[in-house]
Every structure is written in C-alpha cells, then in structure tokens.
Amino acid sequence: MASPAVDDYLKTIYHHTEWQDARITPSQLAAELGLAPSSVTEMVQKLAAQGLVTHRPYGPIALTDAGRLRAATIIRRHRLIETWLVGEYGYAWDEVHDEAEVLEHVVSDRLLEAIDERLGRPRFDPHGDAIPDAAGTVHREPFVLLAEAPAGHAGRVLRVSDRDPGLLRAVESAGVVVGTDVTVTDAGLDGIALPDGAAGAIWLSA
DSSP, X not given: OOSHHHHXXXXXXXXXXXXXXXXXXXXXXXXXXXXXXXXXXXXXXXXXXXXXXXXXXXXXXXXXXXXXXXXHHHHHHHHHHHHHHHHHHOOOTTTHHHHHHHHTTTSOHHHHHHHHHHTTOOSBOTTSOBOOOTTSOOOOOOEEEGGGSOTTOEEEEEEEOOSOHHHHHHXXXXXXXXXXXXXXXXXXXXXXXXXXXXXXXXXXXX
C-alpha cells in the first residue's frame, strides 16, 4: 500500500496528536482530508489490515509502531524540504507547505540525505515543528498552547501552525518569531498585537 494517499492518511493522524493528546476520530479525519466519511472508513479498515493503525468501529484511530514510523518518515521528508526551500531558495514560511507536499513524494533518499547534511541536521522546520530523525525519533520539549497559558507565563515561541497561510503571514507581520522569549499578557504577548485566532496557533515552552 505504498502510495501518496496512504501517506496522507498517516500524516494526518500523526499531526493530530503531535501538539495535543486526544486521538483523531473518523469524522475528524474525514474533515481534515476533505473526504466522505464512507471513503475514510474503508481506507482506515485497509490501514488496520496492514498493521498501520488500530481502530474499533466509531472509535478513535491510533497509529501502530509501524504506522508511526512510516508517518514520521514522510513528515521528515516534508519538513526537511520546507527548511531547505526557506534556507536555500528564499521561500517565505507561508509558501513552502504546498511545494513540500509535492516534493516529499519524489525526492530520492540520496538527495534528502544531502539536503539534511547541507542544512546541518536541523531539528526543527521554519514553523517550529520537530523534524524526526532517520530513525523516526522526535525530540521536543514540554509545551503549552498560547490560548491555554496564564498571564505572566514566560516561555519561548516553539511553534506557529502553518494550517492557515493568511494567519501565518499576519502572525509574522505582528512580530512573532519562533525561538524568541516572550511573556503572556491578558492581551496576548508582551509588546505584540496579535491577530484574531493567533492564540490558538502559537505554542510556547511550558
């Protein structure tokens, strides 16, 4: 079942629990992929038969060890390509996702290794998402969503979601930079006027 479609399912399941703990449901997976629930149910059954996910009818979906490794492998490709496009070709961080979606399926392992070496083995992509290593291992420190952080919390910007390119551009224009130290205020972040929706798209160190 080696196919971009299978990889997209596994990536979406992986992403869902990357920055929170609740497992994805079939209806959420269908919404994320923009597919009919019946199509998703059929594919999830196939993935379960292949030992890539665990699932009971109407219950949440979880990756098996094999499924997580495969998802981490394709996510590693995606995030290394995003980092490469920003660092080597001057892409903005809101422009790289769609390009990486295409290239992740066609870049050879040899070229990917060369990209990784040239970039200095980066651990994070431009948005702050962790890049799995070649073994699928991810190194990430404890985090908190800005919307859930109390006023006075001091931390470092770990990640800005790339789900909404428009919001990503607005967050960048406001002056939010991954890796900078900030303090949470009642209005958002110290000295930064955040756009609507930003509190649900920014993660800080806990």
